[in-house]
Amino acid sequence: TEETEEEFTRLLLDELEHTIEAAGPETICMVIFEPVQNAGGSFTPPAGYFAGVRELCDRYEILLCADEVITGFGRLGAWFGSEKYDIRPDLITIAKGLSSAYASIGGVVATNTVMEPFLESTRMYTHGITFGGHPVQAAIALKNLEIMKRERVVEHVAEQQNRFRKTLAQLVDLPIVGDLRGTGFFYALELVKDKETRATFDDDECETLLRGFLSPRLFEAGLICRADDRGDPVIQISPPLVAGQQEFDEIVSILGDVLTEAGERMR
Template sequence: MDVMPGVERGNGGIAPGVENLLLHFTPFEDDWGKLPVIVSGEGCYVKDDRGRSYIDGLAGLFTTQVGHGRGELAEAAARQMRELSFFPNWSFQHPRSLELAARLAGLAPGDLATTFFVNSGSEAVETVIKLARQYHRANGEPGRYKFISRKVAYHGTTMGALSVTGLPAFKAPFEPLPGGFVHVPNTQQDPEGAADAIEEAIEFGPPECVAAVILEPVQNAGGCLVPPEGYWQRVREICDKYGVLLVSDAVICAFGRLGEWFGIERFGVVPDMISFAKGITSGYLPMGGVVVSERVRKALQQNAPMFFHGSTFGGHPASAAVALENLAIIEREGLLENVHNLEGYFGEELSRMAEGHPIVADVRGMGFFWAVEVRPEKADGTPLEGDEYRKYFKGVLSRKLFEGGLICRFDDKDEPVIQYSPALVADREVLSKIAEITDSALTELERQLGYRG
C-alpha cells in the first residue's frame, strides 16, 4: 500500500472536507486530517498547502509525463469546451476523437490501428476482456473465455480488471469475482520458466477455452519487474501457437514511460491489443482506451452486429483535445529521447547510491520507471514483521523520504520497494536529487535498524 506520513497544519488544524472525502487505497488507520494537501505544481515539482515544495518522483501516479503547470494543455481544453463541450461517441463522431484515433494509429506498433476510448486504465482493461471474448465469438470460437495474467500484477479495480489482477488481498473484499481468470508466476518469481508457465496454463486451459494473455511490458506491482531477454518473443510465439490473443497492458508503460510510445516496442513484439490511460493526457483530464489490431477489428466488423460496450464519456472532446496537445508536446520537446538519454544516468545514480546501503537488495527498471528493493530485516538478520515492520518501513522510511522533499512510492505488494516514476521532462539535477534524498532516508533507516553506529 502507498503510505504517506502525517503533516501538521497551523494549530493542528485539518483541511476542510477531510470528513467528507473517501480516499483511494488509503488505510483508515492513518490520520487523514494530517495527510498532505497538494495545491499546485510546476514541472517536476508540486507544493502543499503549507507552501513546501517536493519533487514529484511518481509523476502523480505514473501519469504527468510532460510535468505540471503546462498552460498549453489548459488552453487546449478551454478551446475545445468553447467549440464543443461534450458529445458522445455513441452513433456520432466528433473531430477530436477522430483526430486522436488517427494519431494513435500512426504511433502504435504493427497493424494496431483502431482505438476504443474510455476514461481510465481499469475501464481499458475491462474493455480488453469484452473485446477478446466478443472477438472469439465473432471468429467462431465462443468457448474461448479464459484469461491468463501474472501473479502480483495489478490491472485495475473494476470487477473484470480486478479478476485479471494477481493480488489476492485486493480481491478478497469483493469475492466472489467472475470466473475464468488464471495467474502464473511473474518474471521475478521464475525468470527462466515464466514464459513456459504461460504455455502450461494454456494447455491446461484447455487451449480452446483460453481467450487472451494480458501482461504489462514491465510489471509495476512487485517493483518494476523487467522481463528477461526473449521473454516477450517467447510469449508471442506461444499465443500464436494456440490462437490466443496477446494483450499489452500499457496503462503505465505507454507514452514515454519506457522511452517509447507504447512501451512494448522496447521488446520488439507486436501484441493484438494495447490498453492505455494515464500518460495519454498527462493526467490533465481523464482518458483511457484500447488500440486493436486489424484482425480483431475485421472479425468484429464482419461477423458481429456491433461491439456491445460503451461509455458516456469515452473519447470526450476536451480529453481528446488535451491528449492531442500532450502528444504534440512529447514529440516537439523530444521527451522520448530525453528518457532514452537519461535512463542510464538515472539507473547509475540509484545503483551508486545503493552501493553504500546493505539494506538494499536490488535496483531495477528502465526508462523513467525504477525501483529500489529493500530487505525487511534488522542488521542482525531478524525479520521485521507486524508493528515493527510498519514502524520502520511505513514510518521511518516513508517519513524521511517525504521530509527530504520527495514524493515517491513505498510499496510492499511483494518484497518492499521504493518506486520512482518522474515526469519525462526530468533532467540530471532532478534525477540526482531523487537518489540523494533516498540515500539520506536509507541512512536513517539503517541507523535505527542497527546497520550503522
C-alpha cells in the same frame, strides 16, 4: 551453478504453457502482461521472454494484450514498452501517459485483425461508457502528444536513462538496499533486512518501515515516492519525463539520507 538468463526465460515460458494446458486453451481468449511489471517493483523481462510468449499465443490462438497504462508514452525511453521489447501484441491498453495526467482518459489500441469483426459485421457490440469519446479529454490528449513530440520528451528519456541508472546505483551501497532494477525512468529499490542473505522484512516490519516511516519522511524531505510491499518491500522511483541530472542528484541525495535513517531505525 547459478541459473542463466536463458534458463530462467525457459522456466517462465514452460510455466505459462503449463498454465494454458491446465486451464484448457479453448477456455482462454487473452493473456495480459505489463512490458515491465509494476507490482513488486519494476521487473524487466528476461531476454527472449516476450518472443516466447508471442509464439505460445500464436500456437494456442490466444490474444496477447500489453498493459501499457504505466509503461506507455515514454516512461521506458520508448513510446511503448511493446516497441522496446518487440512484444507485437494484439491489443494495448493505454491511459495516464496519453494526456500526461492533465485529463482522465484511457483507451485500447487493437490490430486490424482484432478490429475487423467490429467494423465489418452487421451486428452491434452492445457496450457503452458514460464518458466514452469525451471531446475535451481527447483534445487535451492530442495536444499533449503534439507537445511531447515537439519537445522530444521520449527521446530525452532515452538519452538520459543511463545517467539516471548510474546515479541511482550509488544507493546500492546502503545496507538496507538489496537490489536496483528497472529501465528508462521507471525503477525500484528493493529493501532488505540483511544485505548478505537478502532476508526481507516481515509484514509488521514492512508496515512500520514503508507506511510508518519512509512514505511520510520522504514526503517531508521533498520527494514523492511510492512504497510498495506487494511482494518484497520496494521504493518505486518514477521521475518526470523531463527530469535531468540536477533532479537525479536531488532524488538520490534525499533517498540516501532517508534510507540511511531507515536502516538505523530497523536494526
